[in-house]
Structures are given as C-alpha cells and as structure tokens.
Amino acid sequence: MSATVSSTQPIRDPDVDSQRLMGRRGWWLVVLNVLIPGSAQVLAGNKRLGRIGLSATLTLWALVVVTVILVLTARSWLLSVALTPWFLIVVQVLLALYAVLFVVLTLDTLRLVRLVRLSGTSRGLVAVLTVVGLVLSVGGASWGSYLAGVAGGGIGSIFSATQSLPAVDGRYNVLLLGGDAGDDREGLRPDSISVVSIDADSGEAVMIGLPRDMLGARFAEGSPMAARYPDGYWNCDVDVCKLNSIYTEAEVWHADYYPDAVANSSSPGIEATKDAAEGITGLTIQYYVLVDMAGFSSLIDALGGVDIEVTERLPIGGDENFNNVDEWIEPGMHHFNGYYAQWYARSRHGTSDYDRMARQKELIAAVVSQFEPVNVLTKFEDVMSAGSDLIKTDVPANQLGFFAELANKTRTHELRTYDLTPENGVDQDNPDIDAIHTAVEAELEATPTP
DSSP states (O other): OHHHHHHHOTTTSOOTTOHHHHHHHHHHHHHHHHHSTTHHHHHHSOHHHHHHHHHHHHHHHHHHHHHHHHHHHOHHHHHHHHTSHHHHHHHHHHHHHHHHHHHHHHHHHHHHHTGGGSOHHHHHHHHHHHHHHHHHHHHHHHHHHHHHHHHHHHHHHHOOOOOOOOOBTTEEEEEEEEEEOOTTSSSOEEEEEEEEEEETTTOOEEEEEEOTTOBSOOOOTTSHHHHHOTTOSOSOSSSOOBTTHHHHHHHHTOGGGOTTTGGGTOOHHHHHHHHHHHHHHOOOOOEEEEEEHHHHHHHHHHTTOEEEEEOSOEEEEOOTTOTTEEEEEOSEEEEEOHHHHHHHHHOOTTSOHHHHHHHHHHHHHHHHHTOOHHHHHHTHHHHHHHHHHHEEEOOOGGGHHHHHHHHHHHTTSOOEEEEOSGGGTOOTTSOOHHHHHHHHHHHHHSOOOO
C-alpha cells in the first residue's frame, strides 16, 4: 500500500528507502521554499502553515506589483505616503514578521526533506542551498526592516512640522541657511543665507545669494520686525546691524515677537531672518532649511569624505593677520574628511565673504554630486544620524513626496544662481531694496539657458 502511495504522491509520501527519489524531492522542496515560501508545506507538510506562508508571500508579491504601478502612475502620492514615519514603522514590523515566518518555514522544510535519507553529496548541497536561501531572504527582510526603522526615526526627527503651504505666484521659495556654531562664537549664526525659488510646475530653480554682512535690511510688511524697524535694520539692539545679526537679536532680545515659532518647528531667529529675506527679495517664503556646518562635517565623515579642488591657500584658525594659524589648506585636489571640509567652507581670513559664500555652495554641490547609493546604504545609520544633526526645517513630512518629485524635475534644469553682490550692482552697505526687488523679479522671469 505504501509503495502505491509513494508512486502517486512522491512529494508528500515518498519512498524513504530510495536515496535518488529522496534527493530529487529534497531539491524540489528547498527550491520551492526559496522561490514560493509556504508551497513546500502545502505539498508535503502542514497545510495550515503552508497556507499562512503562501498568503504572506502572495501578499508581498501583490504589494510589489501595486508599488510598481503606483511608481508609474502616482509617484508623488506614493512618495508622500512612503516617506511618512508611521508608514515606515508599518514596513519595519511587516518585514520583521516575514523574516521570522521564513525562518520557521525553512526549518520546517529541512524537517520535511529528511536529510538523513539523502546521499552524502545531495545532503551537503541541499543544506548549502537552504542556508544560502535563508541568509538571502531573512537577511534581506531584516536589513530592509532595519533601514525602514532608521529612516522612520530620522524623518520623524527632521520633518516634524505639520503646516503645508501653497505655492505663491506659481513658485515655492525656500530660505536656505548655512549655520556655523564655531568655537569662536556663542550659539549658532547663519553665515550663508540664500533663497531658493522653484517653479512649482517645471522645477526650474534659481538660488539667490544674500550677503551675510548686508546692512539696512528691510523686513516683510506686517511682520513684527518691520514694526520694530520700519525704516530698515539700521539702529539695532546688537553691536552690528548686519543681516546675519538678525538671527541673534531675535533669539536674545525679541523672542516674544514670534511666540509660535518653536511650536511650528522653527525659532524666533529663523522667523526674523525669513522676514528679512522676504523684505530684501520681495518674495513670499514658505519654508526654511537650516544646514548646520557641524552636522555637515558628520555627514561627510559618514560618506567617507568629499573631493574638492582648492584654488587658493586657506588658513585653519588664526586671525586677520594670520597669527596663531593651526594649519594651512594648500591649493590642489583634496579628499577632505568632515573637519577639513568644514574649515574649507568657514575659513574667513585672506578671502572675502563672497568667496566664502562661493566655497560653501561649492562644498554642498560636491557632496550632492558625490553621493553614492552604495555609501548611503552601507552607512545608512550614520548618514541618518548625521542628517538629524545636519538639518532643521519646517517642511512637513506630508509634503516630502511632492518635493521629492519636484526635485527630480529640478535636476533636469541647470540650477541658476543670482548673488546680491557688487558684480550685480548691489551695495551691501547701502542696498537699494526696490532695485533688488526688480532685479530678482527679472531673474525669475528670465528664460533659462537650455
């Protein structure tokens, strides 16, 4: 009777005395377990466990198919959902559960194979294939779960704001601040101030550079600082009335002007600087992004350094007479770690502030261009940790998908820059704000060079 059953159902009820049959059966079960987890149990073991495995596998395949369809038809919406912390937590849990389920299915498959009934050669090969499949499947699911958890934590800590703002005149305008909390100063001060204006449809972008030492800044109409300085930022409450001093003054002296700033993922200093940038450029600024140069240093270390071509000798430390210089950055190609990259961006003596602005932009561009997916994935935890220290913003998490899609469009255009410098007719010591408004408007309306 058993021989008849074995000949008609060799997978479920095999002839255990035939090493050849048991070897072929073992190969089939192990391969099926790797390709279609759960199918081995349905054919040869506990059908209830097999149905659970098959249901999980088919659900995973269906989600992959749906994801591909959404990438092709609704990528912006997909990114908006996929880049939210709660979704990443769900993905983390599901992948972890699938990894545990696959371990159970694999161990049960080995039981069904009955290794002791296989020939020596088949026994070794089946065992090796099982281990490889286990490592690839469980390792991949576990790694994906880990990445989802790290990404969810990083995104949640960076993008904690909730208020979404619409485009104004068809553009999104973002205040980009490069903060420098060096050892030679109290607190953080924005040494690099720019406004990035992005066309909401095409993604075409213009970066407008504002000199940090500009005097007489005008504030946005109706803002608290405009009420305090209706004629411009001249007779101020700090020692110098420069553009980047507004941050410190608002933080120290006028925090009560912006009582809701912290609750909205900002600060009084950032909001006051945003009002000044609006007043100077004439643009409505929806969001800000603050890049801390100390965090930027950690990010560069996490990515393994950055390549920069230095064109002039720059001091590390020291004063304007080059006394007590710790070290010199010499001209030539350099592979900088975070420390030297930070000093390349912030070294101030021997060059102008305009040169410093240009170096900071050059460094940011170099890091972006040298981002390697392998580096990011293999050092993902360090990258996300550095990102949490690097970036502060009021861009809400529910807008990440839209801006990611917009960024893809922006990459198809050359990023244009327009700096408010003497070369463009701007006197930073006595700026003509109305003329700047006209120049900025003309720059935004100019047809970009293909």
